[in-house]
Structures are given as C-alpha cells and as structure tokens.
C-alpha cells in the first residue's frame with residue numbers, strides 16, 4: 001500500500017487514539033509523557049520564534065489535533081490547518097469549539113499536504129516528515145515551499161541515537177515492523193532540499209527529551 005494511505009489509515013484508527021492521549025492531558029505512560037513534553041516544547045519554540053503573528057496568514061500542514069493551529073489562531077493569525085486524517089480534523093474542530101474560537105479560524109480541512117493550494121505568509125509542518133522516506137519528503141517540501149511567502153518551519157527526526165529510542169516507541173508507528181515506519185533524516189539532506197527550494201535557514205533548534213527527538217528549522221527568503 002502507498003505510504004500515505006498507510007499513514008492515513010493509522011491516524012484514523014489506533015494512531016488517533018494514541019496521539020489523542022499524547023496530545024491531551026490525561027495520565028499517560030512515561031514514553032508518551034516524554035513525547036508530550038518534547039512536542040509541547042516544539043510548539044512553544046515555534047510560537048516564540050514567530051512572535052507577533054497578528055494578521056498573518058498561516059498554513060499548518062498535518063495539523064493533527066491543532067496543538068499549534070489553535071494557539072496561532074488565538075494570537076490573531078488567520079490559519080488554514082489541514083490533515084490527512086479525518087478523525088484528527090474532527091477532534092481538532094471540537095477543541096476549537098471548546099476554546100470558543102470562531103468557526104472558521106483555524107479553518108480545518110481534511111487534505112493531504114501535497115493537495116493544499118493557496119499562498120500563505122508562513123507554512124508550518126511539525127512532526128509529519130518522520131512518517132516518510134526522503135524522496136517523499138523532497139516532494140512534500142517542494143510543494144510546501146511553493147505555498148509559502150516569508151517562512152517555512154518544519155521538524156524532522158534526526159539520524160542519531162534516536163534509532164535505539166524508536167525501537168522502544170515502535171508501538172506508536174503503523175505497520176507490522178513498526179520501527180521501519182519512523183524515518184530519520186540527515187540534517188544535510190533536509191537542509192539541501194530547502195536550499196534547492198530557494199530558502200535560507202534562518203533558525204535551527206534541537207528539541208530532545210528522553211523519547212522525543214526533533215530538529216526544528218525555520219527558513220526565510
């Protein structure tokens with residue numbers, strides 16, 4: 001089956017339940033707790049880097065439950081947030097309602113990221129590329145770059161000691177051999193793709209916790 005279909009199926013089923021717990025506030029095991037903490041630090045760092053975003057148009061590609069899209073909208077940005085998983089989008093819309101945000105901001109849509117259209121000041125894609133091999137990542141980053149005016153912000157899982165840790169968190173990924181579904185990428189490869197798309201790397205961060213490893217990049221023109 002095509003990679004994207006496997007990922008979509010996962011995030012509409014067992015993956016949805018698992019990630020809803022991780023991105024929620026109920027008690028979780030220590031691995032899930034570490035991922036929750038690391039992921040929150042990534043979101044906080046993005047919000048910190050972006051500063052005043054009032055009036056900016058932002059696309060959050062692979063938005064999940066809206067952990068970032070919702071605070072972006074609360075800070076006055078106009079947000080399009082899309083995800084390949086219908087279940088994730090439904091839950092994200094529910095969270096928007098609970099926060100009493102307007103029904104169209106974030107505007108949530110079930111949409112695979114290479115099908116997103118339009119033009120945005122800022123495009124963001126957090127903790128999605130880990131699900132795809134490099135050739136697919138290159139296509140995805142080319143598409144996301146074509147949508148972005150000022151900045152593209154992405155995370156990827158670095159090719160480091162992470163591998164050992166991922167063996168332990170294998171339960172979070174789809175497929176029979178669960179660990180093979182979590183792709184790590186070399187920083188050189190990811191940065192080269194972004195440079196080919198005409199970006200400069202303006203900020204880099206390593207956000208690591210016991211079971212969460214991410215490299216966050218912010219590009220500029």
Ligand code: SAM
Pocket residue numbers: 004007008011019039061062063064065066067068082083084085088111112113114125126127128131
């Ligand atoms: N970006 C969100 C965040 O940081 O809170 C969610 C991260 S979650 C680990 C990965 C999300 O990417 C899932 O909701 C999944 O459905 C979505 N996803 C995976 N592949 C996608 C694709 N090709 N297009 C759009 N969304 C995708």
